[in-house]
Amino acid sequence: MESKLTNDQVLSAIRAQFGEVIGEEQQTTDGILNVFVDATKSHDIIEWLYKHADFKVQFLTNITGIHIPENDPENELMVVYHLHSLQNNFRLRLKANLSIDNPTIGTITDVFSAANWLERETYDFFGIIFEGHPNLVRILNEDSMDYFPMRKQYHLEDETRQDKDNRFFGR
Amino acid sequence: MSEDLEKYKMNVPAELESEDTIEGEIATLNLGPTHPATHGIFQNILKVDGEKILSSEQTVGYIHRAFEKLAERRPFHQIAPITDRLNYCSSPINNIGWHMTVEKLSGIEVPKRVQYMRVIIMELARIADHLICNSVIGVDTGALTGFTWMFIERERIYDMYEEICGARLTTNIGRIGGFERDFTEGFHKKIQDFLATFPKRFEEFDSMFLRNRIFMDRTIGVGGISAERALNYGFVGPNLRAAGVDYDVRVHSPYSSYEDFEFDIPVGTAGDTYDRFCVRQEEVRQSLRIINQAYKNLPEGPYHADIPEFYLPKKADVYNKMEALIYHFKIIMGETPVPAGEVYHSVEGGNGELGYYLISDGGRTPYRLQFRRPCFIYYQAYPEMITGQSLSDAVVTLSSLNVIAGELDA
Amino acid sequence: MGKVTAEGDFKAINYEGFQLTTLDTVIGAARMNSLWPLPFATSCCGIEYMASMAPNYDIARFGMERMSFSPRQADLLIVAGTISKKLAPVLRQVYEQMSEPKWVLSVGACASSGGIFDTYSVLQGIDRVIPVDVYVPGCPPRPEQIIDGIMNIQALVKHESLRRRYSPEYKDLLDSYKIENDINGK
Numbered sequence: 197m198e199s200k201l202t203n204d205q206v207l208s209a210i211r212a213q214f215g216e217v218i219g220e221e222q223q224t225t226d227g228i229l230n231v232f233v234d235a236t237k238s239h240d241i242i243e244w245l246y247k248h249a250d251f252k253v254q255f256l257t258n259i260t261g262i263h264i265p266e267n268d269p270e271n272e273l274m275v276v277y278h279l280h281s282l283q284n285n286f287r288l289r290l291k292a293n294l295s296i297d298n299p300t301i302g303t304i305t306d307v308f309s310a311a312n313w314l315e316r317e318t319y320d321f322f323g324i325i326f327e328g329h330p331n332l333v334r335i336l337n338e339d340s341m342d343y344f345p346m347r348k349q350y351h352l353e354d355e356t357r358q359d360k361d362n363r364f365f366g367r
Numbered sequence: 368m369s370e371d372l373e374k375y376k377m378n379v380p381a382e383l384e385s386e387d388t389i390e391g392e393i394a395t396l397n398l399g400p401t402h403p404a405t406h407g408i409f410q411n412i413l414k415v416d417g418e419k420i421l422s423s424e425q426t427v428g429y430i431h432r433a434f435e436k437l438a439e440r441r442p443f444h445q446i447a448p449i450t451d452r453l454n455y456c457s458s459p460i461n462n463i464g465w466h467m468t469v470e471k472l473s474g475i476e477v478p479k480r481v482q483y484m485r486v487i488i489m490e491l492a493r494i495a496d497h498l499i500c501n502s503v504i505g506v507d508t509g510a511l512t513g514f515t516w517m518f519i520e521r522e523r524i525y526d527m528y529e530e531i532c533g534a535r536l537t538t539n540i541g542r543i544g545g546f547e548r549d550f551t552e553g554f555h556k557k558i559q560d561f562l563a564t565f566p567k568r569f570e571e572f573d574s575m576f577l578r579n580r581i582f583m584d585r586t587i588g589v590g591g592i593s594a595e596r597a598l599n600y601g602f603v604g605p606n607l608r609a610a611g612v613d614y615d616v617r618v619h620s621p622y623s624s625y626e627d628f629e630f631d632i633p634v635g636t637a638g639d640t641y642d643r644f645c646v647r648q649e650e651v652r653q654s655l656r657i658i659n660q661a662y663k664n665l666p667e668g669p670y671h672a673d674i675p676e677f678y679l680p681k682k683a684d685v686y687n688k689m690e691a692l693i694y695h696f697k698i699i700m701g702e703t704p705v706p707a708g709e710v711y712h713s714v715e716g717g718n719g720e721l722g723y724y725l726i727s728d729g730g731r732t733p734y735r736l737q738f739r740r741p742c743f744i745y746y747q748a749y750p751e752m753i754t755g756q757s758l759s760d761a762v763v764t765l766s767s768l769n770v771i772a773g774e775l776d777a
Numbered sequence: 778m779g780k781v782t783a784e785g786d787f788k789a790i791n792y793e794g795f796q797l798t799t800l801d802t803v804i805g806a807a808r809m810n811s812l813w814p815l816p817f818a819t820s821c822c823g824i825e826y827m828a829s830m831a832p833n834y835d836i837a838r839f840g841m842e843r844m845s846f847s848p849r850q851a852d853l854l855i856v857a858g859t860i861s862k863k864l865a866p867v868l869r870q871v872y873e874q875m876s877e878p879k880w881v882l883s884v885g886a887c888a889s890s891g892g893i894f895d896t897y898s899v900l901q902g903i904d905r906v907i908p909v910d911v912y913v914p915g916c917p918p919r920p921e922q923i924i925d926g927i928m929n930i931q932a933l934v935k936h937e938s939l940r941r942r943y944s945p946e947y948k949d950l951l952d953s954y955k956i957e958n959d960i961n962g963k
Contacts, residue, residue: 225472225708256601258711258722258739278711278724278739282598282614289711310601313747321435336428336776337898338863345436345897352436354897400867401817403846408819408864429864430819433896448893455821499824518831525828535828536917537821773820 200284203229206251214241228287235292238277239302242290245279246307253288255280256304259314261322263347272296273322277304294324303329321346393421398761400429406503406765407772411749418757423750427743427775434777438736442701443469444543444677446736451537453738454774457496457717459488459528459540464714466543467622468723472710473543475677480668481545482624486661487558488531488540489623489714490654495524496717497605497647497654500769504644505576507766508585513572520568523561530554543703544678545671562659566652573648583641590752590764591639600751601744604719606768609646610638616715627664628657640767676704701731711739718742718769742774801939808852808878809931810840815851817871819858822885822917826857829920839927848874853930854907857923859887860900872907873956877942880933881909882926886916908950 207221207229214237222230233241245253257278264272271293280287292301303326304311315326316335323344326332334341343350353360399410408429414421434453438446450465451458463485470477498517505513525535530553532540541547576582592602597610607614613632617625633649635642671678675694684691697703707729713722722739745768753761814836818826829836830844845851848871860868872881883903886892889912891901903909910933913926941947951958 224710225474225706226710226712228711230709255598257713257720258724258737260724260737262726262735276724278722282612282619285619287711308601309596309599310744310747313743317743334428336431338428345433350897352433352440352897353895354901357901400864401846401871403844429861429867430859431861431863431898432859432894433898437894437896452821455824515832518828519833522828522831522833535919536825 199286201251201281201286203227203288206286206288207231209248209251210241210245213244222291224289228289230289230291232291232293235275235294235301238275238290238292239304239307242277242279242304243307250284251281251286252283253279253281253286255282256308256310256314257287259304259311259318261318261324261346263322265348267293269297270295273299273324275301275318275324299323300325300327302327305329320344323347392416396758398758400426407770407775409746409770409772409775411761413758413761415758418759420753420756420758420761423753423761425746425749427746429776430772431776432773435735435737438733440732442731443703443705443733444698445701446733447541448537448539450738451539452773453740453777454496454717454721454742454771455537456499456771457492458536458538459492460714460716461721462538462540463489463623464712464716464721465723466541467714468710468712468725469543469677469705471712472708472725472727473677473705475544475672475674477545477672478668478670479624479666481670481672483661483665484546484550484670485541485623486625486628487658487665488528490658490661491524491527493715493717494651494654495521496769497651500717500767501576501644501647502572503766504586504640504763505582507763508582510575510582513575516568516572520565523557523565527554527557527561530557542671542678544674545669549670558658558662562655562662566655569651576644577648585759585763586640586644586767588637589640589756589760590767591637592748592752593638596748596751597638597745600748602719602748603741603745604716605643605646605650606638606745607719608633609635609642611636616713616720620713622712622714628660630654630657640763643767703731705729713739716741718771718774719745721774738777740774740777742770743777746770746775804939805935805937809934812840812853812880812927812930812934813843813845813851814841814853814855814882815845815848815871815875817854817856817858817868819856819860819864820887822857822888822915825917825920826855826884826923829923834920834924836924836927839924839931841927848872849876851875852879854879854881855884856881856888856903857884857917859885859892859894860903861898862900863898865900865903865906868903869906869956878934878937880911880930881907882911882913882930883909884913884915884923884926885918886914889914892916906954907956908954 224230245251257280260276262274262276264274273294273296275292275294277290294301303315313335315329316332318324319332320334320337321344393414393416396413396415398413400408410426412424434449437449447462447465450461453461498521502514502517528538528540529535530551531548532538592610594611597607598612611634613634615632618632630653633646635646679698680691680694685695705727707727709726711722711724713720719741721741724737724739725733726735728734753764816826828834854872854875883889887894888903891899911926911929913922915922948958
């Protein structure tokens with residue numbers, strides 16, 4: 197099925213509505229529209245897209261986080277939203293950069309109920325705080341865990357093991 | 368044994384609370400994490416009034432195996448075995464979806480024969496997944512015979528996987544760019560046999576449940592969800608189609624030549640357990656239709672793309688030619704030239720849209736790989752689906768959602 | 778029953794009368810053929826376990842017709858699948874709730890040693906929390922391998938001394954896991 201909307205159409209509409217909080221558009225290999233947005237406005241943009249009469253972006257595909265230690269600390273963490281309009285067969289990706297010291301962003305659980313656990317998972321792995329989330333606690337890891345494992349500085353293996361000699365495992 | 372075992376002592380659960388209300392006493396009941404009817408390890412703490420469920424609180428993560436962190440450590444072709452273990456009832460779909468993601472990022476085109484072969488294998492996997500789900504719905508209502516019958520059919524599907532990749536369940540089937548071997552003679556015999564005899568046995572299984580009074584009483588009106596709530600909860604796959612929305616990734620963003628085949632998307636109306644059962648039954652029939660078309664029109668040609676940087680060369684060449692030796696060494700060591708970039712690719716898995724969000728920085732391993740797992744997202748709706756229903760309804764609803772623990776927790 | 782007659786060069790057994798054997802043999806034979814398993818199936822190995830329950834491989838032939846999901850009524854704890862650290866207290870609790878004599882079969886690489894998941898969240902082998910009798914390697918093991926594991930358990934059951942659960946060695950084993958053992962009535 198062909199998409200009924202084009203990337204430029206949607207991007208210019210968002211730019212017209214929200215202006216300067218929209219950053220760069222990024223080209224990716226899969227041709228999906230990628231837009232960098234300001235973290236303070238992400239909730240409003242998503243809600244506007246949800247309620248837009250033509251675009252009907254009413255399906256949340258995914259929320260995830262990325263840790264990019266190569267960036268400066270103001271932009272070290274990133275939240276990525278994958279949205280989908282089923283009627284128009286159009287996908288788009290919103291990205292918001294967050295600082296490593298205070299990674300807060302507004303929650304979208306009032307727009308999409310699916311965001312509840314997705315945001316909890318992103319918090320569990322990266323430590324990104326979603327303001328307004330009804331129950332922001334760890335979901336997949338143990339409650340007693342005191343670090344955010346998907347950040348790049350932490351190892352995959354359990355650091356507290358004594359019975360494994362790292363020399364034999366190439367580490 | 369030198370570890371501190373104190374941390375493995377379980378906290379004794381609190382006493383059963385009971386508050387006297389106008390209706391009666393409210394009890395707290397722990398459904399799980401180990402329970403014969405939770406097909407997987409998840410815990411639901413229910414507040415029940417007699418048999419009626421008032422609220423439910425979920426705990427997941429009992430089988431969290433850190434796939435995403437593991438993927439950052441492994442080269443691209445070594446990630447296929449861990450994708451197996453997502454939805455392990457239909458692992459070929461996960462494998463082939465991963466290979467397609469890497470091909471999308473690297474700009475690799477696969478030959479037509481490979482695409483048709485992939486369709487055949489993925490539809491067989493879908494049939495296997497739906498067979499488990501439906502027979503387990505039967506088991507939860509008390510009918511064990513369907514389970515024993517359909518597992519024989521699953522063994523026949525396993526035999527077919529073994530012909531190609533050697534494994535039964537966690538198949539690691541296919542390679543980046545194609546398959547490791549062509550369909551063997553044994554495979555052709557087995558699939559012709561399967562296509563000839565399976566439909567009749569499937570109809571026997573169907574006739575046991577579809578108009579069975581007891582089954583209908585147990586499943587109609589149980590665990591229903593409306594289409595609007597389902598879309599808001601991010602439902603995909605047979606669960607969404609049972610609620611009335613005909614969203615299927617194979618039709619909306621076709622991949623691997625699905626646009627060549629003619630098949631229908633079954634859609635339910637009420638979104639309850641009976642509709643989910645019927646949608647899966649019909650999807651098995653549609654999958655058989657696709658396999659028949661694909662197998663009849665299987666084009667001739669190579670069974671893998673001509674990409675020596677990704678696909679292992681023949682062993683005879685490795686021992687005799689220099690380039691083959693170098694390619695072999697580089698691939699085994701993980702030095703595949705996947706370019707830097709970002710893709711999101713989705714396939715229609717047994718449970719719906721299984722997505723792979725891959726970011727590569729040009730290195731040996733992915734920079735970030737995230738699996739968009741349908742089970743994780745739609746399981747959130749479970750409390751809403753069972754509130755107000757009885758305990759036995761909760762059990763049947765859970766099995767009809769086909770929540771696979773491996774996919775839930777990743 | 779009347780007299781049984783037979784042709785050939787062997788003794789006929791008259792079913793009335795006495796049979797001479799040791800109590801260990803009889804009880805061992807009875808136990809080994811009537812083990813009730815508790816399938817603690819978490820992931821992919823659980824599906825292969827379900828396939829071994831299915832008609833093609835059928836462990837009901839070994840007396841395991843009835844799966845007991847209640848620890849109180851189970852003899853054999855079959856742990857099939859990955860056990861994460863979050864689940865380890867649950868596994869321990871289930872093991873402690875089983876009554877003696879009990880055996881543990883660890884099916885699959887993940888249960889035996891953590892398998893391919895050498896990560897921060899996976900328990901590297903259930904023998905860190907409970908004592909295991911037989912390990913079945915594989916990822917996942919074929920049903921034939923699971924049946925082989927079950928037959929090894931049956932061999933253990935058949936030859937186990939009736940006093941084993943009261944012996945100081947067994948008590949030391951449980952103490953090393955810090956599992957309470959009331960069988961000595963201490």
